[in-house]
Amino acid sequence: MKDTFLVAGREVRQALRLRSFWIVIGVLLVGSSAGMIIPELVGDGRTHIQVASVDLSPAFETSLRTTAESLDVDVDIEVFDHVEAARQAVESETADVAAVGGAAPTVVARTGDNELVLGLVHQALGAEVLAARIEAAGVPAAEAQAILAAPPPLVEELDTGGESRRAAAAIVATVLYVILLMLMVSVATGTAIEKSNRISEVLLAIVKPGALLFGKVIGVGFTGLATLSAGIVPVAVKLAVGGELPDGLAVALLGGAPWILLGVAFYLTIAGSLGSLVERQEEAGSVVTPLSVLLVGTLLVAQSGADSPLGAVLAHIPFTAPLVMPARIALGVAEPVEMAISIAIGLLALAVAARFGSVVYRRAIVHTGNRLKLREVLRRGTAGVAA
Amino acid sequence: MVNTLRAAAISQRFGSRVVLDAVDLEVPPGRVIGLLGPNGAGKTTLMRILFGVLTPDAGRVEWGGRAATDGDRRSWGYMPQERGLYRDMRVIDQLTWIARLHGLDRATGERRAAVLLEQLGLADRAKDKILKLSGGMAQRVQLAAAMVHEPSLLVLDEPFSGLDPVAVGFLSDVILAHVRAGRNLLFSSHQLDLVEDLCETITLIDRGRVVLHGDLRALKAASADRYLRVDVAVDPSWVDGRLAEPVTTDASGTRLRLAPGADPGTVLDAVRANGTVRDFAVEAPSLSELFLAAAGHQAVDDEPELQGSNR
Numbered sequence: 001m002k003d004t005f006l007v008a009g010r011e012v013r014q015a016l017r018l019r020s021f022w023i024v025i026g027v028l029l030v031g032s033s034a035g036m037i038i039p040e041l042v043g044d045g046r047t048h049i050q051v052a053s054v055d056l057s058p059a060f061e062t063s064l065r066t067t068a069e070s071l072d073v074d075v076d077i078e079v080f081d082h083v084e085a086a087r088q089a090v091e092s093e094t095a096d097v098a099a100v101g102g103a104a105p106t107v108v109a110r111t112g113d114n115e116l117v118l119g120l121v122h123q124a125l126g127a128e129v130l131a132a133r134i135e136a137a138g139v140p141a142a143e144a145q146a147i148l149a150a151p152p153p154l155v156e157e158l159d160t161g162g163e164s165r166r167a168a169a170a171i172v173a174t175v176l177y178v179i180l181l182m183l184m185v186s187v188a189t190g191t192a193i194e195k196s197n198r199i200s201e202v203l204l205a206i207v208k209p210g211a212l213l214f215g216k217v218i219g220v221g222f223t224g225l226a227t228l229s230a231g232i233v234p235v236a237v238k239l240a241v242g243g244e245l246p247d248g249l250a251v252a253l254l255g256g257a258p259w260i261l262l263g264v265a266f267y268l269t270i271a272g273s274l275g276s277l278v279e280r281q282e283e284a285g286s287v288v289t290p291l292s293v294l295l296v297g298t299l300l301v302a303q304s305g306a307d308s309p310l311g312a313v314l315a316h317i318p319f320t321a322p323l324v325m326p327a328r329i330a331l332g333v334a335e336p337v338e339m340a341i342s343i344a345i346g347l348l349a350l351a352v353a354a355r356f357g358s359v360v361y362r363r364a365i366v367h368t369g370n371r372l373k374l375r376e377v378l379r380r381g382t383a384g385v386a387a
Numbered sequence: 388m389v390n391t392l393r394a395a396a397i398s399q400r401f402g403s404r405v406v407l408d409a410v411d412l413e414v415p416p417g418r419v420i421g422l423l424g425p426n427g428a429g430k431t432t433l434m435r436i437l438f439g440v441l442t443p444d445a446g447r448v449e450w451g452g453r454a455a456t457d458g459d460r461r462s463w464g465y466m467p468q469e470r471g472l473y474r475d476m477r478v479i480d481q482l483t484w485i486a487r488l489h490g491l492d493r494a495t496g497e498r499r500a501a502v503l504l505e506q507l508g509l510a511d512r513a514k515d516k517i518l519k520l521s522g523g524m525a526q527r528v529q530l531a532a533a534m535v536h537e538p539s540l541l542v543l544d545e546p547f548s549g550l551d552p553v554a555v556g557f558l559s560d561v562i563l564a565h566v567r568a569g570r571n572l573l574f575s576s577h578q579l580d581l582v583e584d585l586c587e588t589i590t591l592i593d594r595g596r597v598v599l600h601g602d603l604r605a606l607k608a609a610s611a612d613r614y615l616r617v618d619v620a621v622d623p624s625w626v627d628g629r630l631a632e633p634v635t636t637d638a639s640g641t642r643l644r645l646a647p648g649a650d651p652g653t654v655l656d657a658v659r660a661n662g663t664v665r666d667f668a669v670e671a672p673s674l675s676e677l678f679l680a681a682a683g684h685q686a687v688d689d690e691p692e693l694q695g696s697n698r
Contacts, residue, residue, distance in 0.1 A: 003488060006484070006487055006488055010476075010484055013480075014473075014475065014476065197470075197471055197472070197473075197474065198467055198469040198470065198471035199471040199472065199473060200471070201435075201440065201467045201469070201471050202465065202467060202471035202472075202485075202532065203471075203488070204438070204439075204440045205438035205439070205440055205460065205463075205465040205467075206460075206461060206485070206488045206489060207488055208457070366435065366440055366441060
C-alpha cells in the first residue's frame with residue numbers, strides 16, 4: 001500500500017510542477033467565481049415595472065402593489081393628467097404600461113410586452129372598477145379598499161425551479177464529462193510513456209504492477225478532483241455565506257459526489273490498463289476512444305433525458321451512472337433506493353475493473369515490440385507472446 | 388549478510404519460441420559474474436525473471452538458499468538495458484523517490500542520492516531534469532538509481548552498450564568496487580572481447596541454453612586450444628595448415644590457432660622464415676573463442692533480443 005501512495009505522490013508532485021495544471025485551476029476558479037458573483041451584481045432576482053396611471057383612485061395602487069409583491073415584482077407608479085401623456089410614456093418606453101381609469105378603463109401597452117405586467121395592471125384596473133361599484137353600492141370607500149387589499153390566494157408551484165435544475169444537471173454532467181475525458185487521456189498517456197521509456201521495467205523490479213497502476217490512478221484522479229474542486233470552492237463559499245444557488249446545483253455536487261469518485265476510479269483504472277497496450281505515447285489517445293465515445297453518448301442523455309426511463313436505467317450502469325446519476329439528483333428524480341442500488345453496483349464494478357485492470361496491465365506492460373490487442377492479452381493467460 | 392543468488396532450471400517460452408531452456412545461474416558474493424552471449428540469447432529475459440518482472444514457465448530463483456521473496460528483490464538493484472528514467476523529473480528527486488520505493492526514508496534517500504551523485508560526478512546536475520542531461524550523464528543517473536539503496540545484489544543489463552572507452556573504464560571501476568565490498572554482481576553483455584578482462588566467472592548462453600559456465604581463468608586453462616600471436620600479417624601459405632591456421636589479422640598482427648599437439652616454436656619458425664617477428668606470445672583462447680568452441684558459431688548480433696510477457 002505504501003508503494004501505491006509513493007507512486008501516487010509522485011504523480012501529484014509532478015502535476016503540481018506543471019504550469020498547465022495551475023492555469024486550469026485558475027480558469028476554473030475565476031469562471032466559477034464569476035458565475036457566483038455576477039448574478040448578485042446584476043440584480044436581486046426581482047422584476048421592476050414602471051406604470052403610468054391616469055384618473056385612478058388609491059384602490060388601484062393598493063391592489064397593484066399587493067398583487068405585485070406576492071410575485072416578487074417592484075412597481076413604480078407615475079401619475080399623469082392626460083391619457084395622451086401616459087400613452088407617450090409607454091411609446092417612449094419610459095413606462096412599461098399605462099392604466100387609464102374613468103368611464104372606459106383602458107390598459108395601454110406595447111405589442112408583445114410581458115404578459116405578467118399586463119396581467120398585473122389588468123387585474124388592478126379591474127379592482128379599481130370593482131371598488132367604484134362597491135362604493136356606489138353604499139359601502140364606505142375605506143372599507144371597500146380594505147376588502148380589495150386582501151392578499152391574493154397562495155400559488156403552489158409544482159415544478160419549482162425546473163429550468164434551473166435542468167441547467168444544473170447539464171452543467172454538472174458536462175463538467176464531469178470534460179474532467180473524466182481529460183483524466184482518462186492523462187492516465188493512459190502516462191502509462192504509455194512509462195512503458196515506451198522503459199521506466200516501468202525499472203519500477204516493476206521494485207514494486208508490484210498493481211501498485212504502479214493504482215498509484216497512477218489515485219495520483220491522476222486526485223489532481224483531477226483537485227482541479228474540479230477549484231470550480232466548486234466558489235459555489236461552496238456562496239452556499240456557506242447564505243447566498244442563493246441555482247436550484248439543483250448544490251444537491252447535484254454533494255449528492256453526486258459518490259458517483260463522481262466512483263466514476264473517476266472506474267474510468268481511470270480501465271484507461272490506465274488500456275494505456276499499457278500501446279507502444280508509443282501518441283497511441284494513448286486512440287486506446288481510450290471507445291470509452292470517450294461511450295461518455296459522449298452518456299453526456300447527451302445526462303443533459304437532456306436524465307429524468308427519462310432511459311436515464312433511470314443508465315443511472316444503474318457503472319459506465320453511465322457517473323454522469324447520469326448526478327444529473328438525476330440535480331433534477332430531483334433520483335430515489336434513495338435507486339441511489340443505493342447504483343452505489344452497490346458501482347462498487348462491485350469498481351472491484352471488477354480493478355481486477356481487470358491489474359490483469360491487463362500486468363500482462364501488457366512488460367510486452368514490447370508491437371501494440372497489443374485487448375482480446376489477445378485477455379486470452380493468452382500464462383502462455384506468453386513473443387514480440 | 389552474505390547470500391548467493393541462484394537460478395535453477397529456468398525455462399521460458401514466448402508463444403512457440405523457447406527463449407530459455409533449463410538455464411542455471413549462480414551469482415556468489417565478491418565475484419564479477421558475466422552473463423554473456425549474443426543478442427537474442429535470452430539474457431534480458433533471464434534478468435527479468437530474476438527480478439520477478441516475468442514469471443518463468445519452469446524453474447526457481449533462490450536467494451540465500453531459499454526462494455527469493457519480494458522483500459529480497461527490493462534489496463537488489465537493477466539497471467535495464469534500455470534506460471528507464473522520468474525525463475521531466477529532477478535528478479535528485481528521481482533518485483530519492485526510487486530510494487523510498489526501495490524502503491528508505493526520505494532523508495536517507497536524499498543523503499544517499501547526494502553521495503552517489505558526488506561519486507558519479509553529477510553533483511552539480513542534481514537539480515536538473517533528466518531531459519537536460521547528455522546520454523552519458525543519464526546513463527550514470529540510471530546506474531545511481533540502481534545503487535541508491537546500497538543493494539546487496541547489483542544486476543546490470545548490457546551496461547557497456549554504447550559507452551566510450553573512458554565510460555567503460557569508469558563503469559568497470561564501479562563494478563569492481565561493488566564486488567570488493569563483498570556484494571553480489573551480475574552483468575550481461577554481448578560484447579565478449581570488451582568485458583573479458585572484467586569477468587571472473589562467466590555463464591555463456593546461446594539461444595536460451597547455457598553453453599559454458601565457470602571460472603574464466605580455469606575455463607581458459609582447461610581449454611585444449613592454444614593460439615600464437617605474432618606482430619606481423621601472416622599469409623596462410625606461410626604455415627602448414629596441419630600445424631596452425633590464421634584466425635584474425637589486423638594492424639597489430641595475426642592470431643593463429645595451433646593444431647592439437649602442434650609445437651608453437653615450429654609455427655613461429657615458419658612465420659619468421661617469411662617475415663620479421665618482433666613480438667609474439669602463446670595464448671589461451673579469448674572469451675569469443677571459447678564461445679565459438681562451445682556454441683559452434685560466432686557471438687555476433689544474429690537476431691534481436693526476444694521481448695515479451697507472460698504475466
